[in-house]
Amino acid sequence: MKALVSVKRVIDYNVRIQVKPDGSGVVVDGVKHSVNPFDEIAMEEAVRLKEKGKLTEIIAVTVGGAKCEETLRTALAFGADRAVHVKVDEEIQPLTAAQALAAVFKKEGAELFFLGKQAIDDDAAQTGQMVAALLDLPQATFASKVEIDGGKATVTREVDAGLETLEFDLPGIITTDLRLNEPRYLKLPDIMKAKKKPIEVVGLGDLGVTAAAGLKSVKTANPPKRSKGVMVKTVDELVTALKAKGLI
Amino acid sequence: MSKILVIGQHADGKLNSGIAKVVNAAKAIGGDIHVAVFANDGSTVAAQAAALDGVAKVLVVDRAGNDDYVASAIAPQIVALTQSGGYSHVLAAGTTSGKDFLPRVAAKLGVQQVSDIMAVHSATSFDRPIYAGNAILTVEAPASPCIVATIRLASFQATGAAAAAAPIEKISVDAVIPSHTRFVKLEAQKSERPELQSANRVVSGGRALGSSENFNIIYSLADKLKAGVGASRAAVDSGYVPNDMQVGQTGKIIAPELYFAIGISGAIQHLAGIKDARTIVAINKDPEAPIFEVADYGLVGDLFALVPELEAKA
Ligand SMILES: Cc1cc2nc3c(=O)[nH]c(=O)nc-3n(C[C@H](O)[C@H](O)[C@H](O)COP(=O)(O)OP(=O)(O)OC[C@H]3O[C@@H](n4cnc5c(N)ncnc54)[C@H](O)[C@@H]3O)c2cc1C
Ligand SMILES: Cc1cc2nc3c(=O)[nH]c(=O)nc-3n(C[C@H](O)[C@H](O)[C@H](O)COP(=O)(O)OP(=O)(O)OC[C@H]3O[C@@H](n4cnc5c(N)ncnc54)[C@H](O)[C@@H]3O)c2cc1C
Numbered sequence: 001m002k003a004l005v006s007v008k009r010v011i012d013y014n015v016r017i018q019v020k021p022d023g024s025g026v027v028v029d030g031v032k033h034s035v036n037p038f039d040e041i042a043m044e045e046a047v048r049l050k051e052k053g054k055l056t057e058i059i060a061v062t063v064g065g066a067k068c069e070e071t072l073r074t075a076l077a078f079g080a081d082r083a084v085h086v087k088v089d090e091e092i093q094p095l096t097a098a099q100a101l102a103a104v105f106k107k108e109g110a111e112l113f114f115l116g117k118q119a120i121d122d123d124a125a126q127t128g129q130m131v132a133a134l135l136d137l138p139q140a141t142f143a144s145k146v147e148i149d150g151g152k153a154t155v156t157r158e159v160d161a162g163l164e165t166l167e168f169d170l171p172g173i174i175t176t177d178l179r180l181n182e183p184r185y186l187k188l189p190d191i192m193k194a195k196k197k198p199i200e201v202v203g204l205g206d207l208g209v210t211a212a213a214g215l216k217s218v219k220t221a222n223p224p225k226r227s228k229g230v231m232v233k234t235v236d237e238l239v240t241a242l243k244a245k246g247l248i
Numbered sequence: 249m250s251k252i253l254v255i256g257q258h259a260d261g262k263l264n265s266g267i268a269k270v271v272n273a274a275k276a277i278g279g280d281i282h283v284a285v286f287a288n289d290g291s292t293v294a295a296q297a298a299a300l301d302g303v304a305k306v307l308v309v310d311r312a313g314n315d316d317y318v319a320s321a322i323a324p325q326i327v328a329l330t331q332s333g334g335y336s337h338v339l340a341a342g343t344t345s346g347k348d349f350l351p352r353v354a355a356k357l358g359v360q361q362v363s364d365i366m367a368v369h370s371a372t373s374f375d376r377p378i379y380a381g382n383a384i385l386t387v388e389a390p391a392s393p394c395i396v397a398t399i400r401l402a403s404f405q406a407t408g409a410a411a412a413a414a415p416i417e418k419i420s421v422d423a424v425i426p427s428h429t430r431f432v433k434l435e436a437q438k439s440e441r442p443e444l445q446s447a448n449r450v451v452s453g454g455r456a457l458g459s460s461e462n463f464n465i466i467y468s469l470a471d472k473l474k475a476g477v478g479a480s481r482a483a484v485d486s487g488y489v490p491n492d493m494q495v496g497q498t499g500k501i502i503a504p505e506l507y508f509a510i511g512i513s514g515a516i517q518h519l520a521g522i523k524d525a526r527t528i529v530a531i532n533k534d535p536e537a538p539i540f541e542v543a544d545y546g547l548v549g550d551l552f553a554l555v556p557e558l559e560a561k562a
Binding site: 011017019093095098117118120122123124127128129130131133134136138139141142144157158160162163165166168169172177178179212214215216217218219220221223226228229231232233234236238239241242245248 | 432492
C-alpha cells in the first residue's frame with residue numbers, strides 16, 4: 001500500500017512575523033523557513049507505518065516554488081522513498097493546492113494521504129478536507145492516534161469536546177494533530193541519502209489543474225497591540241486591583 | 249440582498265453556544281438569515297435557534313446519523329441545501345466540527361473557504377488572522393457562486409433573544425451519503441466547570457505545574473473564581489490535563505473577561521489563543537518571561553506559594 005504525504009514550506013514557527021509597511025504581506029525574504037510542523041508529524045506517522053510493514057512506499061509531495069525542493073529533501077530524509085514537486089510560481093490558495101494534491105494522489109494510486117491539520121502560516125486548516133471532497137473519499141481530521149488494519153483506518157481525533165473515534169474504509173485522508181507522534185531527529189546519513197532520492201517535477205497543467213478563482217488579498221496589517229500592563233509586588237496588590245475593576 | 253445559511257451545530261440536544269455569535273456575524277453581512285439544523289431529531293435544537301434575534305427561518309433536516317456530524321455525511325447535505333436554496337453565504341462556527349465539514353462543502357461548491365472571519369467589512373470583504381494572529385489579512389471573496397466561511401467565535405458577541413420565535417420548517421435534501429466512514433465513539437470530558445470557550449473567567453496552568461496532582465491548585469483557584477480551566481500545550485503534552493483544555497493557535501481561541509496564565513511562558517502559539525482576553529494576569533517566577541509583555545497585571549514569584557495565597561484572598 002502506497003501513502004502520500006504532503007509537506008509545505010512555511011516560515012519557521014520561532015520567527016517573529018513582520019508585516020510589510022505597505023500592507024502587501026509579511027516579510028518572507030531572508031527569513032528562516034522550515035517544514036510545517038504538522039507535516040513533519042504526518043511524515044513521521046507514515047514512516048512508522050512503513051516500519052511496521054503496513055506501507056510499501058511513501059511519496060512526499062509539495063506544491064510551490066523552486067525553494068520547496070529543500071522541504072522535499074527534508075521529507076526524503078525522514079524516509080519518503082521519492083517525491084513529487086508540483087511547481088508553481090504564482091500564489092496558490094487551498095482549493096488549488098487541494099486540486100493538485102488530489103490529482104497526484106489519483107495518479108500514484110495511493111491509498112492513504114497524510115496532511116497536516118493546518119499550515120502555521122496561513123492557518124486555513126482546510127486543504128486535507130478539500131482533497132477528500134474532491135476525491136469523494138473519507139476524511140479523519142485532527143488525528144492523535146491512527147491504526148491501520150484489514151483495509152480500515154481507525155482514527156482518534158482531537159475535538160472540542162474531547163476525543164472522537166472514527167473508522168473508515170481505505171483509501172482515505174488523514175490530517176495530523178500535534179500529539180499524534182513526536183517526529184524523530186534527522187541524522188546526517190539520512191540527510192545525505194535523501195540527496196540521491198528522485199524528485200519528479202510537474203506543473204499544474206500536467207495534472208490537468210487550472211487554478212481556482214481565489215480570494216483577493218486586500219491588505220495585511222498588524223494586529224492591535226496589547227499595551228504592557230503593570231507589575232504588582234504582592235498577591236494583596238493584585239487582589240485589590242482586580243476587585244477595584246470589578247473583575248473578581 | 250444576501251441570503252445567508254448558518255449551520256446550526258449542536259451536541260446533546262443543545263445548540264452550540266457559538267451559533268449566537270455566527271448569527272451576529274451574519275447580521276453584520278446583512279440579509280435573510282436561515283439556520284439549518286442537521287440532526288437525528290432536530291426539534292429541540294431548532295427551537296433554540298428560532299429564539300435567536302436576527303434569524304428569519306430555521307430549517308430542520310432530520311436523518312438518522314446526523315447527530316454524529318461525520319463530515320462526509322453532513323457536507324453533501326449542506327451542499328444540496330445551499331444549491332437548492334440559492335444561498336449567497338454559508339457560515340459555520342469555527343469549532344473543530346465547523347473546521348472539519350465546511351472545507352468539504354467549499355471544495356464541492358468549487359470555492360475557496362474564508363477561514364476564521366474576525367471582522368466583516370461588507371458582504372464580500374472580511375478580516376482573518378494569519379500567522380497565529382500575528383498578522384491580519386483583509387480578503388475580498390468572489391460573490392459568485394457563493395461565499396463559504398467559518399467564524400472566529402472569540403471575535404463576535406452573541407446575538408440576543410428574538411422578540412418572537414422564527415418559523416421552523418422541516419425539509420428534506422437530495423444528497424447521496426457515503427457509507428465509507430463510521431462514527432465509533434466520543435470520549436467527552438464531563439466537567440461541572442464553566443465551558444472554556446464561553447467562560448467569563450479562565451485560569452490556565454503550564455508546564456511549571458509539573459504533574460496532574462499539582463494541577464489541582466489550578467482547579468481549586470478556578471472553582472473559587474467560578475472560572476473555566478485551560479492549559480498550555482506543554483501541560484497537555486506532559487499528560488497533566490486532557491487535550492480539550494489546550495489554549496492557543498492549535499487549541500482553543502478564547503476571549504474571557506479575565507485570564508490567568510500561571511507558570512506559562514507566553515510562547516506566540518499560546519498567546520494566539522488569548523489575544524482577545526479583556527484582562528490578562530500572569531504569575532511566573534521568571535521576570536523576563538514573554539507573558540509579562542502582554543499581561544495587564546504581572547506577579548513574579550513561585551506559583552506554588554502565590555496561587556494558594558491568591559485563592560485564600562480572592
Ligand atoms: C488571499 C490569499 C493570499 C495569499 N498569498 C500568498 C502569497 O502571496 N504567497 C504564498 O506563498 N502564499 C499565499 N497564500 C497562502 C497559500 O495560498 C496557502 O498557504 C496555501 O494555498 C494552502 O493554505 P494553507 O497553508 O493555509 O492550508 P492548510 O489547509 O492550513 O494546510 C493544511 C495542510 O495541507 C498541506 N498543504 C497545503 N498547501 C500545500 C502545498 N502548497 N504543498 C504541499 N502541501 C500543502 C500541508 O500538509 C498542510 O499541513 C495566500 C492565501 C490567501 C487566502
Ligand atoms: C506548531 C505548534 C503549535 C503550537 N500550539 C500551541 C498551542 O495551541 N498552545 C500552546 O500553549 N502552545 C502551543 N505550542 C507550544 C508553544 O510553542 C510552547 O512550547 C508552549 O506554549 C509552552 O508551554 P508552557 O508555557 O507551559 O511551558 P514553558 O515554555 O516551559 O514555560 C513554563 C514557564 O513556567 C515558569 N515557571 C517554572 N516554575 C515556576 C514556578 N514554580 N512558579 C512560577 N513560574 C514557574 C517558567 O519561568 C516558564 O516561563 C505550539 C508549538 C508549535 C510548534
